[in-house]
Amino acid sequence: MVSETARIGVIICSSRQPRVCPQIAQFVVQTIESTSLRSNDAGPCLELIDLFKWNLPMFDEPDLPSQITDHYQYKHAHTRAWSEEVQRYHAFIFVVPQYNWGYPAVVKNAIDYLYSEWKGKPAMVVSYGGHGGSKCNAQLTEVLRGVRMVPTTQSVELTFPNRGVLVKAVKGEDISFDDTSESDVWQVGRQHITAAYSELLQMLVGTNVQSN
Numbered sequence: 001m002v003s004e005t006a007r008i009g010v011i012i013c014s015s016r017q018p019r020v021c022p023q024i025a026q027f028v029v030q031t032i033e034s035t036s037l038r039s040n041d042a043g044p045c046l047e048l049i050d051l052f053k054w055n056l057p058m059f060d061e062p063d064l065p066s067q068i069t070d071h072y073q074y075k076h077a078h079t080r081a082w083s084e085e086v087q088r089y090h091a092f093i094f095v096v097p098q099y100n101w102g103y104p105a106v107v108k109n110a111i112d113y114l115y116s117e118w119k120g121k122p123a124m125v126v127s128y129g130g131h132g133g134s135k136c137n138a139q140l141t142e143v144l145r146g147v148r149m150v151p152t153t154q155s156v157e158l159t160f161p162n163r164g165v166l167v168k169a170v171k172g173e174d175i176s177f178d179d180t181s182e183s184d185v186w187q188v189g190r191q192h193i194t195a196a197y198s199e200l201l202q203m204l205v206g207t208n209v210q211s212n
Contacts, residue, residue, distance in 0.1 A: 006044035006204060009089035013096035013107035015052040018172020022050070024128050024158065025095040027177050027186075031193045044204070046093075049085065051106045056082060058109060065115035082110070083117050091122040091204055092149075093197075096140055098133030103140045111147060119148040122203035124196050125155050130166050132157030150203060154196040161185040 010029055014021035029046050061079055068074060071083035096103050111118065123144050127133030134157050141151045160166040160175075168175050177186045 006090045007088060008044045008046050008091045008093060008200070009049045009086070010046055010093045010095060011107070011110075012048060012050045012052065013094055014104055015055075015106040016104070017052075018170075019052075019097075020169040020172055020175060021095060021097060022048075023175060024097075024126070027189075028093060028095055028126055028156075028193055031190045032197050035194050035197075043201070044090070047089070051110055054082065054085075054110070056106075056110055056113065059112050061113065065113060068114075068116065071117075079113055082113055086114055086117040089121070091124075091200055093124045093126060093200070094140060094144075095126045095128075096133070096136060098127055098129040098131075098136035101135045103127075103136045103143075107140070108143065111143060115147055118144075121149055122152070122200050123149045124152045124200045126158065126193065126196075127156070128158035128160070130160055132159040152196050152199045152203065154192070154199050156189070156192045156196050158189045158192075159185065 010025050012021050012025050025048055029048070032046060056078060061075055063073070063075075071080050071087070074080045074083060094107065096107060125137050125140050125144070127137035127140070129136070137155050137157055141155065144151050160169060165175050
């Protein structure tokens, strides 16, 4: 069993305005918190990390992150702060849209700032888009392996039910995850989220955050 002291960062991987990514991230969190895996409020704490709010400049450190052994070695205050934030978590869920068959630059930039802070930590990718974002999902998963994270074998690809929902998403408008006409699509999404999250929890078992 994973300790309640464990923390999982849910990264909002879009900085465009308007955007629907925060809604998707909340959907992921609410799905997890409503499952039997989170009965009686047990389990890791889920915390949102919004890359828009972090607003990191394009990578500007003079040294290679893989050669940094302590966050005080970073030159810039924003890098030291980002390092301390990432160090707070034992695993991550990346919620990411597909842009032109790839993932947004903001998440690649955020990843590239660090190395040892990511290394060895379990990760789960939730992509979304008109067709689920499979290319983005696969590409980001490879990048996570590049910084020696351990991605789940089960990925999540959320597809907007129809063009009407897609248009709302592009405009950053409210999209309903409880619409009866679209409930089957979102229910399948919930099942995939639950399955991938279950695997993520299993990956945390046996780490230094395992409960007694």
